[in-house]
Amino acid sequence: MDELEGFTRREKIAYFSMEIGLKNEISTYSGGLGILAGDVIRASCDLSIPLVGVTLVSKKGYFSQQLDEKGRQSESEKNWSPADHMTLMPEEVVVRIQNRDVRIKAWLYEHRSLTEERIPVILLDTDVEGNSPEDRKITDYLYGGDSRYRLKQEIVLGIGGVRMLDRLGFRISKYHMNEGHSSLLTLELLRRNEMDSGRVKDLCVFTTHTPVASGHDRFPYELVREVIEDEKQIEALKKYGGEDELNMTVLALNLSDYINGVAKRHREISEKMFPGYKFKSITNGVHSYTWVCPQFRELYDRHIPGWANEPELLVRVKNVPNDEIWQAHKDAKKELIDLVNRKTGVHMDYDTLTIGFARRMTEYKRPAFIFSDLERLRRVNRAGRIQLIFAGKAHPADIRGKQIIEELFAHMENLSDTIKIAFLEDYDMGLALKLVSGVDVWLNTPKRPFEASGTSGMKAAHNAVVNFSVPDGWWIEGCVPGVTGYSIGAGIDADRPPEEIEEIERDDLYNKLEYIIVPKYYKRRDEWVSIMKNSVELIAYYFNCHRMMRRYVTEAYL
Ligand SMILES: *Cc1c(COP(=O)(O)O)cnc(C)c1O
8 A cells, every 4th residue: 555655644534525626637526516625625735634535436527518509518428537647546345235245446646736745535436347337337427327326326435435445544533524425424434333423423524515405415215225225224314314315414414513504694594494403604715726827826926925825815916016917817818718719700809898607507597697688788788898708517407507508599699799709618627717817707696595605706806807796605705895896786685576686686787787897897997907906805815725624624623
């Protein structure tokens, strides 16, 4: 076990996540949750936090997105080769699934930080000789297949993960479940601790990310019984994970001593959704160095040395002259516009106010919200030219999400005589960095209160891009109106009928664009650059993963 020398000496925090965005070429992530997990690994490494990541190898990835001229999405496998990035360990463990022994092997990925620290990530793989062809595929697809497939994956992740850490010689002081997918690990910990739930709770930390009841993984017990046949285990699941159906969130809630939401608002929502449980909140952050584009890295290096490992130093951004901020932004923007023009037939300009929207294409994110009133949007464009760039994948089973992409394409077509609009295919970490640094305004219009935190706006702020967003998730904490960016429909009484709320938000969106954002961008450039700098000074210095991980250490891990 030479590879693990040095990793197993100290006790570690085990960080379990169904997806971890390690790097762009490794398709083990689908979106916000996975990117956050990757940022946790990166920040912990910078800070020398003794942590080991555990996830599935997802060898066929999430998926690669193709769109035809009407915006109809098709998907293909995003195969990648673990051997190009990591080492196969000789150890194996076994879990019981559907009355069969399933053998699991592990890949060791080593993340290295700028500070020359290393952090191990264990990627579990059931593609082992001796397993049935069906079982060999359990760790192929991230969020693919039916609920039986998902449950099998969660057995591999939760139970297999704990066994593998043990087998590799890790000593674990805390098990951190990033979302409920890994909460079967509690079952393995119960077994090892004579079913003493108090001892298991002392070992477990749980972070929930989902403010909608339907978003939590749930399994009917008929299915659970077929996959996990052990009656004693079923009994424990019923006791801690729900009598009528197995709810992975409830299981984690009942067996973790520390439970948190990912923004202050999300904590309140979670306490309403799960009465009787006491939640804490640690607002998300992003890994600063990863999410700052090369132009701004260079600028910060010159004026704020040390910022990458101490992002709180970004609070000194006022030391950077306005014209240098503007120039770095123009350079980043040029790169994005060139990319858009290369990839699409839309001939965008360098000097036009550019609005970006990129995230998962799904109903609650309301990607088409800016097109709710085309006449108003045309009016905005007459006040000063705008152009729009979109990106995002719809989950293959999200029919509505796919429809929304087609709607965006229809609006693109309708407006093609007046407003330049582009949709970039196959949103991933690489494209995300280009977008959050290359546009002028980062738009976010989720339906409240469904955005648990959101992180892409924090990435934008790190690159002095101005946020324009519905006050939900992190933006409730990040927005100082007119100072760090702009809100859409702030202060609405949440008890109003949904149509009224939407009406007010729509009105506010167009008004702010037409009367505040567009004029400031074109006519009062100095004021605009102040808001750009405030985004760095008042958002990036705080909404970063270094701050977030220090809080997990002091509040949850120690
Ligand atoms: C940051 C990021 C996300 C999360 O974006 P939100 O706007 O917070 O939902 C999703 N996908 C990718 C590729 C990202 O980089």
